[in-house]
Amino acid sequence: MRNHIAVDIGASSGRLVLGTIVEGRIRLQEIHRFKNGFVEKEGHCYWDIDTLFDEVIAGLKKAKAQGIDDCTLGIDTWAVDYVLLDEAGQRLHDVYAYRDDRTSQAIADVTARIPARAIYEKTGIQFQSFNTLFQLSVHDREQLRQAASILLVPDYLHYRLTGQRVNEVTNASTTQLLHLQTKDYDKDLLALLGLSRSQFPPLMQPGESLGYLSEPLRAAHDLPDCEVICVATHDTASAVLGVPARQGENWAYLSSGTWSLLGVEASRPITSEQAQEANFTNEWGAYQTFRFLKNIMGLWLIQEVQRHCGGTYSFADFVAAAEQEKPFQSFVNFDDNRFLNPHNMMEEIQRYCQETGQPVPQTPGQIARCIFDNLAILYALSVEEMEAITGNAIEVIHIVGGGAHNDLLCQLTATVSHKRVTAGPTESTALGNLVVQMIETGEVADLHEARQLIRQSFDVKEFVPAETAERAAWFREFRKYTKQT
Numbered sequence: 001m002r003n004h005i006a007v008d009i010g011a012s013s014g015r016l017v018l019g020t021i022v023e024g025r026i027r028l029q030e031i032h033r034f035k036n037g038f039v040e041k042e043g044h045c046y047w048d049i050d051t052l053f054d055e056v057i058a059g060l061k062k063a064k065a066q067g068i069d070d071c072t073l074g075i076d077t078w079a080v081d082y083v084l085l086d087e088a089g090q091r092l093h094d095v096y097a098y099r100d101d102r103t104s105q106a107i108a109d110v111t112a113r114i115p116a117r118a119i120y121e122k123t124g125i126q127f128q129s130f131n132t133l134f135q136l137s138v139h140d141r142e143q144l145r146q147a148a149s150i151l152l153v154p155d156y157l158h159y160r161l162t163g164q165r166v167n168e169v170t171n172a173s174t175t176q177l178l179h180l181q182t183k184d185y186d187k188d189l190l191a192l193l194g195l196s197r198s199q200f201p202p203l204m205q206p207g208e209s210l211g212y213l214s215e216p217l218r219a220a221h222d223l224p225d226c227e228v229i230c231v232a233t234h235d236t237a238s239a240v241l242g243v244p245a246r247q248g249e250n251w252a253y254l255s256s257g258t259w260s261l262l263g264v265e266a267s268r269p270i271t272s273e274q275a276q277e278a279n280f281t282n283e284w285g286a287y288q289t290f291r292f293l294k295n296i297m298g299l300w301l302i303q304e305v306q307r308h309c310g311g312t313y314s315f316a317d318f319v320a321a322a323e324q325e326k327p328f329q330s331f332v333n334f335d336d337n338r339f340l341n342p343h344n345m346m347e348e349i350q351r352y353c354q355e356t357g358q359p360v361p362q363t364p365g366q367i368a369r370c371i372f373d374n375l376a377i378l379y380a381l382s383v384e385e386m387e388a389i390t391g392n393a394i395e396v397i398h399i400v401g402g403g404a405h406n407d408l409l410c411q412l413t414a415t416v417s418h419k420r421v422t423a424g425p426t427e428s429t430a431l432g433n434l435v436v437q438m439i440e441t442g443e444v445a446d447l448h449e450a451r452q453l454i455r456q457s458f459d460v461k462e463f464v465p466a467e468t469a470e471r472a473a474w475f476r477e478f479r480k481y482t483k484q485t
Contacts, residue, residue, distance in 0.1 A: 002441055003071035003227075005031070005063060005432035007056055008237060011078055011258045012036055012284055012303060014052065016059035017427070018068070019434035020025075021435040021443055025457040026434070028427060032059030039072050041182065045097040045341070047081065047215035049153070053160050053277070060223045070148070071224050074231030076238040076429060078175035082134045083156040084147040085165075092143050095153065098130035099341040106134035113192055117276065118137035118464075122186050124269040124282030125176040128297060129337065132175035136193050154233035160208045161217065162228050170237035172203060173284035180269050206232040206286040207440045231236045231436040232286040238262045238294075241286055241432030243398045244278075244455040248447055250395045252383060256403025256427070258300045260375065262382050263293025270389060272287045277387045286436060287447055292380040292390070297334040302370045304345035305364065309320065313364055319408050321365030322372055329476050330358040332374045333482035356481045374413035377478050383417050396420045407461070414463040416471060425461035 004019045015033040019026055031365040034055040038045040050449060056075075059145050063071065084092040096102070107129055111119065116127060126129065132152075136144065151159060152171045158164050172178055185197055204210075210228040216221065219354070232238045239255040245265075255261040269282035283314050302318055330353045333342040343346035346367055353360045353370075361370045379397075387393055399410055406422040414421040433449035444450045 002436050003068050004072050004437040005073045006430040007075040008430045009077040016134050017430040026171055032062050034454055045100040046094040047093045049096050062226050064222055068224050072229050073159050073228045074229045074433045074437050076233050076235045076433050077154045077232045079171050080130055081153050082132055083151045085149040086146055087148045103129045104133045104136050106137050110137050121271050123176050124180050124271045126279045126281035135179055147199055151200055158210055161213055163214045164210045166204040167201050167235040167472045168204050168230050169282055169284045169480045171234040173192050193367055204230050206436050226305045229437045235429050237285050238432030239400055239429040240291055243289050243400055243426030250392055252394045252397045254397055254399045255401050256399050257401040258298055260296040260298035261293050262289050262379055266290045276390050296378050297339055305367055308344055318368040322368035323408055325365050325369040328373050330370050331478040331481040350376045372409045376416040379413050380417035399423045402426055410463050415466045418465045421463040422460045425458040
């Protein structure tokens with residue numbers, strides 16, 4: 001039995017999860033959990049990257065104390081945020097968080113120089129103001145000039161662990177700088193930013209080894225003998241690998257966490273004008289796949305409401321309260337940038353409803369109901385768009401991640417989309433991280449076998465659409481109040 005550890009860090013928390021195969025099933029054990037979140041300093045939002053690294057080391061110490069003497073290790077985090085290193089490997093700046101508003105005008109500025117259509121044809125990546133392309137376009141020019149290496153967050157943690165500088169492809173693709181045909185950084189976009197290819201380390205595929213922990217780390221700490229495997233470092237890429245889909249079914253995934261990522265696993269990118277207008281993205285996946293998906297505001301909405309309620313409501317409390325409220329009273333486009341990082345999420349939702357002349361939700365239960373109803377509508381509309389663009393009818397939506405716990409939202413998704421929904425496993429991101437390690441070490445043959453192993457290891461819930469004559473009215477009202485066509 002081999003030991004594998006997934007370092008899975010999201011926008012609000014991180015953890016180290018031990019994965020082993022026991023009697024034909026994957027067994028998970030959480031070793032260490034810690035909080036994460038950006039901090040505001042001098043008008044900007046930053047990640048505390050040094051503390052994140054310290055927490056990884058703390059987790060490995062716990063693993064060693066529990067008797068884990070050797071293991072493999074894989075890291076996944078969120079995408080787009082980056083670290084600049086000088087020639088000596090020292091960080092040049094604090095790490096900006098993607099919710100910082102410094103890029104509010106960046107898309108207009110960049111597309112004035114290279115047309116949006118040309119950028120999308122090159123990269124296949126949807127336009128979001130926080131993409132690395134737009135973050136770098138507003139970064140201090142002198143710091144960019146001094147940068148010997150530009151790494152994304154998981155790549156920086158790899159560097160701190162092993163001394164190796166690489167950029168893993170599933171995360172690198174989210175920068176909106178990789179060219180779909182050349183499979184490398186696009187020279188025109190680099191020129192626009194005033195950067196050179198030499199400032200970006202070599203690209204690495206999931207499943208390759210980065211070697212063992214560096215000698216200085218092993219000398220300073222009592223850690224397991226640990227080989228670092230480059231997994232699919234973008235947490236969505238890992239989550240998709242952890243979807244228990246069956247070979248041959250037409251399926252979509254909904255990775256439901258801070259963000260909602262809804263899409264299909266594809267063998268090739270789709271860069272048509274229709275895909276661009278619908279703002280679908282073509283992120284690179286593991287094992288020569290693409291994630292054709294829509295980025296939708298997710299449980300960040302309820303996380304922020306919880307924060308402004310002073311933590312008096314658990315997420316289960318919000319679901320229970322929402323179930324008591326009348327559904328579909330107010331229609332809100334939560335993909336509007338005003339919900340990206342407002343000062344007070346509850347007040348922002350109420351203000352939106354006031355401005356559009358709708359009933360204003362007042363109680364936490366009404367706010368939660370408004371969030372869940374409108375997320376389900378956004379999911380359903382995205383599935384319709386995806387079917388029209390790909391020409392394939394979706395049979396089942398697999399909801400994975402923390403949102404799979406929310407039975408109300410899962411049932412709403414089934415009913416509004418009129419699709420069968422499965423919910424679970426909630427640990428799909430850690431599982432996707434772990435199965436790449438297991439494939440690399442030969443314990444699992446390939447991704448097909450890995451998904452079969454996940455299916456036989458974890459139970460899932462099924463939701464079927466409730467019959468209703470109101471779906472068309474919900475869509476009509478949503479489009480009316482959100483100016484959707």
